[in-house]
Amino acid sequence: MKRPNENTGPVRCAIYTRKSTEDGLEQEFNSLDAQREACEAYITSQKHEGWVCLSEMYDDGGFSGGTLDRPGLQRLLEDIKAGKVDLILVYKVDRLSRSLLDFTRLVELFEQHGVSFVSITQSFSTNTAMGKLTLNILLSFAEFERAIISERVRDKIAGAKRKGKFTGGPTVLGYDIDPENHKLVVNPDEAKLVRQIFRRYAETGSGLIIAKELNARGITTKTRRNKRGETKSGVAWNAPSVYRVLNNRTYLGETKHLDATYPGEHKAIVSRDLWTRAHSVAQSSQESPQKPHARGQALLRGIIRCGCCGHAMYPTWTKRREKIYRYYVCVKAAKSGYDSCEVKSVSAGEIEGAVINQLRAVFRSPEMAAQTYMAATRIRAEEIDDCPDDLPPITEREVADVLGKLDPIWDALFPLERHKIVKLLVEQITVYENNLDVRIRTDGIHSLIAELKDNAEQTEVTQ
Numbered sequence: 001m002k003r004p005n006e007n008t009g010p011v012r013c014a015i016y017t018r019k020s021t022e023d024g025l026e027q028e029f030n031s032l033d034a035q036r037e038a039c040e041a042y043i044t045s046q047k048h049e050g051w052v053c054l055s056e057m058y059d060d061g062g063f064s065g066g067t068l069d070r071p072g073l074q075r076l077l078e079d080i081k082a083g084k085v086d087l088i089l090v091y092k093v094d095r096l097s098r099s100l101l102d103f104t105r106l107v108e109l110f111e112q113h114g115v116s117f118v119s120i121t122q123s124f125s126t127n128t129a130m131g132k133l134t135l136n137i138l139l140s141f142a143e144f145e146r147a148i149i150s151e152r153v154r155d156k157i158a159g160a161k162r163k164g165k166f167t168g169g170p171t172v173l174g175y176d177i178d179p180e181n182h183k184l185v186v187n188p189d190e191a192k193l194v195r196q197i198f199r200r201y202a203e204t205g206s207g208l209i210i211a212k213e214l215n216a217r218g219i220t221t222k223t224r225r226n227k228r229g230e231t232k233s234g235v236a237w238n239a240p241s242v243y244r245v246l247n248n249r250t251y252l253g254e255t256k257h258l259d260a261t262y263p264g265e266h267k268a269i270v271s272r273d274l275w276t277r278a279h280s281v282a283q284s285s286q287e288s289p290q291k292p293h294a295r296g297q298a299l300l301r302g303i304i305r306c307g308c309c310g311h312a313m314y315p316t317w318t319k320r321r322e323k324i325y326r327y328y329v330c331v332k333a334a335k336s337g338y339d340s341c342e343v344k345s346v347s348a349g350e351i352e353g354a355v356i357n358q359l360r361a362v363f364r365s366p367e368m369a370a371q372t373y374m375a376a377t378r379i380r381a382e383e384i385d386d387c388p389d390d391l392p393p394i395t396e397r398e399v400a401d402v403l404g405k406l407d408p409i410w411d412a413l414f415p416l417e418r419h420k421i422v423k424l425l426v427e428q429i430t431v432y433e434n435n436l437d438v439r440i441r442t443d444g445i446h447s448l449i450a451e452l453k454d455n456a457e458q459t460e461v462t463q
Contacts (some may be wrong), residue, residue, distance in 0.1 A: 014085045015039040016076055018095045020346040022062035026122045031462040032059050035091040043121040044090060051087065057101065065098035068106075076108075085207035093119045161257035168268050172250055174223040174269045183268035185248075189268045190222065197245050198270050202277040207242035212337050214242075246278055295317050298326075298428055299352045299419050306330040315348060328431070342433045355429060359412065359422070372440040 005113050017035040018404045024030050036057070068074075073096075090096050096117075097103040110117055160167050166184045171177055174194040175184040201208050220234030221241055245251075252275055253268030254261045298315035303430065306313055315330040326348035331353040333341040363386070410418070427441040 004321070010050045012054055012084065012086045013043050013051050013089055014054050014056065014058060014076060014079065014087070015043075015089050016058045016060075016062060016073065016096060017091065017353060018060040018065060018070070018072070020062070020064055024063045028063075032061055035095065038091055039089045039120055042118075065094055065096070067099075068097070068102050077109065080109065080115055083113065085113075085115055088115060088117045090117075090119055092121055105328075131340055146328075149212070154156070156255055161255050162262050164255045164262050164266075166255075166264075170224055172248055173245060174251060175266065184264075186269060187265050191218065194251060194269050195274065197242060198251075198278045199272050201242070201246055201273070202281055205281040207239035208248070208337060210242045210336070211239055215399035236336075240335060251275070283339070286458065292383060299329075299347070299415070299422055300328065300348075300355060301419070303426055304328055304429045305424065306332070306341060306343045307430040307437065309340075311341075313346075313431065320375065343431055346431055351431065354436055355422070355426070 015036050017032040017039075019025065019031045025032070028283075036059075040053055043051045056075075057078040060070040063070040063072075076085070076088070080088075088096075093103075097106060106119065157167050164181065166177070171184065174187055174190045176187050177183070178185045197210055197214075200213070201207065202208065214237045215434075220236060223234045224232045249256050249261055250264070250266070251268065251270040252272065253264050253266060255264040257461045300424040301315050304313045305311065309330065309332045311331040313330050314334075316329050317324055317326045326344045328351060329345040329346055330341045330343055338344045420455065425441055427439040429439070430437040
């Protein structure tokens with residue numbers, strides 16, 4: 001056999017082993033040991049070719065072959081790039097990968113670094129054209145087998161869900177896992193807390209109020225323990241974590257799969273009456289016209305952020321004595337309480353008025369028009385490869401004219417038109433406790449000029 005790197009020294013052989021599950025790995029002689037022993041025997045049989053086995057062990061126990069994110073494989077790839085490996089041996093092709101695309105990438109990497117690949121139970125080598133063809137055929141079948149296994153697993157999970165069985169995953173607050181029969185069992189103390197959350201929501205209709213009450217009492221979310229015995233402590237509550245509890249149908253004694261629900265094997269924690277009372281409050285809140293109204297008049301949606309904590313701010317409103325008051329609220333303040341953010345919320349009318357005044361000052365200012373023109377020209381020059389050759393240049397007068405026309409017609413524009421112009425000209429608005437920062441997007445002038453030109457031309461044609 002031709003040596004991978006065509007040198008006269010020994011052929012350094014690395015053995016890679018893998019097993020998809022952790023079952024049996026605790027045994028004194030497990031599947032990984034068996035794979036390695038077979039590969040070592042094969043290397044010994046090729047001693048006349050100069051093959052020597054590296055002492056480094058590249059083992060991945062409990063890792064799927066459908067991904068390359070495996071610690072043993074990553075160490076092997078690093079050693080290949082460092083020039084420490086000449087030949088890779090595996091027991092079967094699918095031990096290295098079950099994905100044809102991933103395997104193709106691996107083979108390309110092997111070839112770049114002069115490394116060959118051998119499967120000891122499937123007689124071929126990547127040193128020959130026939131070996132590469134055989135490899136592709138075997139990988140196609142390995143990928144097909146993996147797809148079949150995935151379908152069977154999905155079908156098995158769906159069947160188990162229809163029977164109301166627990167199929168794994170993190171346990172929710174109120175339940176523990178019985179290790180013997182792998183079923184959900186009620187945790188009495190946590191179940192009591194779940195019912196309290198439902199009752200308080202039926203009374204208050206606010207997830208944030210409940211979260212603050214729980215945090216004040218020193219209560220965290222569920223503490224979980226993984227298969228390795230490692231404990232993950234709970235964290236402080238916020239409004240979304242409360243809503244996840246309220247929307248989990250597991251508490252009704254049901255099992256959910258996709259969009260369908262089935263009677264579960266576990267006991268219910270929340271009665272149907274309590275569930276209905278809590279969700280009737282949530283439904284009445286969702287049916288309010290808050291979101292459509294707020295979005296329709298939210299000039300700064302998508303570009304306004306809190307300067308205190310860096311979170312986005314979203315539009316909302318409240319109604320008092322038949323009068324509507326609009327606000328932009330910090331996401332952190334909404335989730336964790338107003339005491340978690342110095343900015344909290346700002347009046348939508350005031351902040352939008354301040355931004356509009358700054359923009360209208362830009363519209364009226366010849367100096368700003370000149371700066372915008374120079375910035376736009378510079379950006380166009382940087383992107384000239386993407387522009388048509390016959391695109392006419394933008395003139396300074398054209399920029400000034402466009403900005404000047406916006407000022408007198410601004411008040412007559414529809415809200416959506418104003419929002420579109422603001423998105424073109426403003427990159428970001430940052431709100432601090434006592435001041436405001438508006439970052440102008442000068443490159444938006446190109447789109448603005450083109451749009452206003454088209455509108456003007458259409459108007460002339462119509463007239």
